[in-house]
Amino acid sequence: MSLALALTLAANTAHAAATADWAHFGGDIGDTKYSALDQINAGNIKRLKVVWRAPATDPAVTSENPGLRLSNNFRNAPLVVGGVMYISNQLGQVEARDPGTGKVIWRQANFEGEKTPTTGNASRAIAMWGKGTGARIVTVRGSYIYLLDARTGALVQSFGDRGRVDLREDPKNAYSWNAPAPLVVKDVIVIGGQPIATGTADINKASLTGDIRGFDVRTGKLLWTFHTVPREGEPGTETWENETWRQGGKTKTWNGFSADEQLGYVYAPLSAPPSDYDGRLRPGDNLYSDSLVAIDVTTGKKVWHFQTVHHDLWDYDLPTPPILADIKVNGRMRKAAIQVTKTAFVFAFDRVTGEPLFPIVETPVPASTMPGEKASPTQPIPQKPAPFDRQGMSEDQLIDFTPALRAEAVEILSRYVHGDIFTPPSVAGGEDGKLGTLYLPGWVGGANWTGAALDPLTGILYVPSVTVPWISRYNYRRPPESSLYMEGPQGLPMVKPPYGRITAIDLNSGDHLWMVPNGDGPRDHPALKGLNLPQLGQAGRAAPLLTKSFLFLGEGDMVGLSIPKLSGGNMFRAYDKKTGKVAWQIDLGAGTTAPPITYMFKGKQYIVVGVGGVDHPAELVAMSIK
Structure with missing residues (x-):
């Protein structure tokens, strides 16, 4: 073994070393969703049981x-650092919990003069910075970044305005803030997202950009x-023809x-x-939409980028x-x-150069x-790895459980424009009589926000994905639309299973290396009675967790927006x-509904995941060996 390879493997081993904490949304700052903890292993996995359950909000x-309306679509991945669990509850407030019981230690208070909102959402993640008595929590709620003392939940008064920073460029306007998880790197809070217009605010206002910003973690x-959309004099404006970058906005x-x-x-x-499905008012490639961008955290300057669509x-x-x-x-x-x-x-890149x-x-x-x-005449297609889910719509994709079901699926398909991946939206009710374009993957993926997981010791990637076609169309009387789930024959899925899968x-x-269905799908249907069907797979959004021994994965749930019909299930595997x-x-x-995490607390390894349903209040569920 060469010295360079030995040093690299040693570094990887150190990166994957067993740690008691889950300190980032994805386990580590590289988002691998991997933990080397191995107390839960092949020798005792059958004894893994639920040890506590707790409401997702205090x-x-x-x-x-009593008038609160809480969403059951709880998407937060807790952090566990220094023997304390931190979550963003269903109102977006930070709560500290006991990792061994789920009981509340403290809850973020309302800012001075503010009332508890009547509704809200959990942030997908919060961030930690510092250690010991100087440990801080960074969270985004409403239109503000908050900095909290991790021991008490109190606002750090030296940060911004008494512990918070207003993300709105013009606080007089009625905007709330749709923000992703913040990240702290080299003492810089990195935050993206976009203001959402409310009331009479102008949603098309060019200043409503999705720009990425860096804030000093100590002062705000x-x-x-x-x-994220180039401004005058910056490279990339030429990809927005007719100076449409001036109204670009939204890209975030x-x-x-x-x-x-x-x-x-x-x-x-x-x-x-x-608009997502109508490019007539934005001719050109439209940088930096659909791009992976590497940014120097010290200067905010772009290092490299690659546009995937x-x-x-x-x-x-x-x-x-x-x-x-x-x-x-x-x-x-x-x-x-x-x-x-x-x-x-x-897409796989050298993260230093973008090659x-x-x-x-x-x-x-x-x-x-x-x-x-003017659709782009070409798109960038990776030659390796092969796609991890099916692409493009054709008769070969259609359900074929029985001749009658297949015949009905063929007839439905004939009503729509279809073809290879990147077949553009089409006019509904045009001269060809078609009802729009049926495309696969639909806008829910493929992969989605739950992502993939990587074992840094083996270099093996594990990708959950769904196989769900959607309709995309223009209609002269309405705006373009693509949020239309395509039902197949007798309400069954349009295509062959699996509808949800895992690919290694x-x-x-x-x-x-392998592909397996994730769970089972909709087989309790009169048209399927008596059929010997394979495992169908669930089309729910499932988030992975990797440990030294296993890949842990749920089935997702129907609760929440843009979830395919007949998807989700209660099993965790x-x-x-x-x-x-x-x-x-x-x-x-x-x-x-949320990514699972794992951690050690008082000598015991736990796995915790958020669950919820249309009629099931959001909870945290903890499992350990009994």
């Missing part, structure tokens, strides 16, 4: 405010701003960042441009931060950034038939990482 809040001072990062602290780089996955017409934004790890590609160790996508492509680790080819794609729409990919070679076989499973009583 019961005192609901008793004090704004240090820099990165323009909506699900957080990953970072390399040694390099001082933050990696931002950016969204589709406005040109002139997006499908809402194929990057839904999750890239995973950062060191892997061996073609015999050479590389610092990698691995981006999974809604399109089911995996692709596997070839990416600009490939001709279908043109738009919509008058005035060796990133050292780019080869797929441990999969063998080498084979994909189920090693253990449990019914949690509701579907998983």
Whole structure:
């Protein structure tokens, strides 16, 4: 073994060393969702049981405010640092919990003069900075960044205005703030997101940008701003023809960042441009939409970028931060950034330079038939790894459980424009009589905000994904739309199973190792009675957790927006990482809505996950060996 390889493997081993904490949304700042903890292992997995359950919001809040309306779509991944669990509750307030019982230690108080809101949402994540008595919590709620003392929950008065910073450029306007998880790197709070207009505020106002900003973690001072849509004089404005960058707005990062602290780089996955499905008012490639952008955290300057979709017409934004790890590609160790996508492509880059680790080819794609729409003539297609889910709509994709079901599916398909991936939206009710474009993957993925997980010791990537076609169309009487789930024959899914899957990919070679369905799907249907069907897979949004021994994964739930019909389930499973076989499973009583985490507390390893349902209040569920 060469000295360089030995040193790299040693560094990877140190990175994956067993730690008692879960200090970041994705386990570590590289978002691997991996923990080397191994108290829960193949020898005792059958004894893994639920040891406590706790409401996702302090019961005192609901008793004090009986008019509260709390969403059961609880998406927060708790942090566990220094023997304390920290969560963002269903109102976006930070709560400190006992990791061994789930009981509340303290709850973030309302800011002076503010009342408890009547509704709200949990942040997907919060961030930690500092240690010991100087430990701080960074959280975003409403239009503000808050800095809290991790011991007490008290506001740190030296930060901003008495402990908070207003994210609105013009506080007089009626905007709330739709922000992803903040990240703290080299004493800089990095935050993205976008103001949301309320009341009479102008949602189309050009100043409503999704710019990424860096704030001093001690004082709250704004240090820099990165323009996600280039401004006058900046490179990239030429990709917004007719100076449409002036109204670009919206392009944002909506699900957080990953970072390399040694390099001082933050990696931002950016969204589709406005409008998601109509590009007539924004001709050009539209940088930095659908791009992975590396930003120097000290200066806010772009280091490199790669656009994964040109002139997006499908809402194929990057839904999750890239995973950062060191892997061996073609015999050479590389610092990698691995981006999974809604399109089911995996883009792998050198995270220092942005160089692709596997070839990416600009490939001709279908043109738009919509008058005035100029779709990009090519799209970047990775040559490796192969797509982790199905792409494009054709008769070969259709359900074939019985001849009658297939015939009905073929007839339904004939009503729509369909073809390879990147077939543009079409006019409903046009001369061809079609009802729009049926496309796959739909705008929910592929992959989505729950992302993938990577074992840094093996370089194997585990990707949950869904196979759900959607309708995208223009209608002369209404705005373009693409949030239309496509029902198949007799209300069944339109395509063959699995509807949810897990794919293991060796990133050292780019080869797929195995694929298995994630759970079972909708088989309790009169048309399926008596049929010997394979495992169908659940189309719920499932978030992965990797440990030294297992891949843990739930099935997602129907609660929440943009969830495919007939998706989600109550099962939570441990999969063998080498084979994909189920090693253990449990019914949690509701579907998983949040990423699972793991940690050690008082000598015991726990796994905790958020659950909820249409009729099931949001909870945290903890499991351990009994």
